[in-house]
């Protein structure tokens with residue numbers, strides 16, 4: 001369990017690319033595994049979460065091969081062609097792999113047992129077992145809702161019309177993916193629009209998928225049992241990974257960083273708007289489209305950030321970026337107040353409680369609410385000197401690596417290993433730009 005020491009070194013300067021988008025990488029492997037023919041993917045994120053998806057799709061019969069750095073070839077089994085794996089599948093730390101693959105299995109006549117690490121085994125699965133039971137799948141889960149869990153899909157799936165009670169792209173996608181091998185039309189009605197990578201990719205692969213606005217809801221309808229065409233896809237850089245660089249360069253005086261090829265799907269760009277609302281200096285350059293998704297280069301320069309009490313963005317457009325945004329608020333001048341964030345309590349860790357504890361340990365003043373945090377910014381360096389417990393959460397480890405760059409005394413992160421799940425090159429990339437990050441065995 002290597003710990004990580006974060007202390008200021010020099011301004012961040014340079015031009016970099018971050019690894020491929022995690023959400024798009026997962027979906028590219030799952031959907032190409034169901035296509036008829038050979039798909040070719042470049043820029044795939046080779047973090048542990050996506051590798052867990054690759055292994056699971058292989059275990060269920062697809063041919064998934066790594067050709068080189070980020071370059072993968074997948075031969076699909078066709079919609080309806082998944083097979084029962086000959087062992088338990090281990091999803092590691094990845095909620096997205098678990099919930100989306102449960103959707104795929106639900107409408108296949110196969111049985112799969114899934115497990116994961118201590119973090120994943122504590123995350124709620126009822127949010128997907130409830131709608132997937134309506135489809136006809138059966139579940140045996142620990143305490144009715146946790147991994148390890150055995151799912152038995154049905155040979156006779158029902159198309160459902162489902163309105164998820166929470167804003168979750170994973171729940172929406174699980175239901176849509178179950179709808180793939182289901183006759184008739186599967187419908188999901190979202191109260192709040194969440195990331196639409198599943199919809200975009202299914203449409204690019206030839207599925208009939210239709211998105212409308214009805215009675216204030218975003219309604220997605222998928223016609224079942226399409227033949228999916230294979231894809232040739234270049235995965236854009238992950239804006240959620242870029243967020244650590246955006247905040248770091250904003251708060252470290254003298255920084256000037258350009259991140260090339262960042263995915264700018266409008267349902268993911270909340271962090272850019274949030275930082276701008278705090279006085280951040282971010283330029284969006286060279287906007288273009290790549291593989292059905294908008295991308296751009298982002299130039300970020302240091303700025304004197306101000307606290308924000310009324311964030312002008314929907315939380316779902318930056319849900320994984322709140323830990324690092326809280327660190328920006330800790331350094332900003334004035335008080336920030338973030339609410340409507342109850343979903344953060346069911347991520348890899350309880351991100352409200354774990355961030356509150358780590359910030360307090362480093363001298364930041366704050367109040368924790370049921371659904372958010374109020375953070376009283378230092379208007380400059382935070383005291384630091386604290387030990388942060390990451391609780392197997394990559395975003396916590398990376399957020400505090402960023403905060404340490406504006407601390408009077410170094411910040412220590414107890415365990416850097418979770419960073420491997422989503423951003424394996426994080427420490428090298430940050431130190432290459434000028435950050436002071438040191439791993440301790």
Ligand SMILES: O=C(O)C1=C[C@@H](OP(=O)(O)O)[C@@H](O)[C@H](O)C1
Nearest residue numbers: 023096167168169170171319320
């Ligand atoms: O669909 C996806 O790829 C994801 C959806 C989000 O989860 P929820 O659906 O639980 O909000 C996000 O936190 C996760 O990192 C990736």
Ligand SMILES: C=C(OP(=O)(O)O)C(=O)O
Nearest residue numbers: 093094095096320347395
């Ligand atoms: C919540 C996250 O991922 P997952 O739900 O896939 O574990 C994340 O990456 O921050």
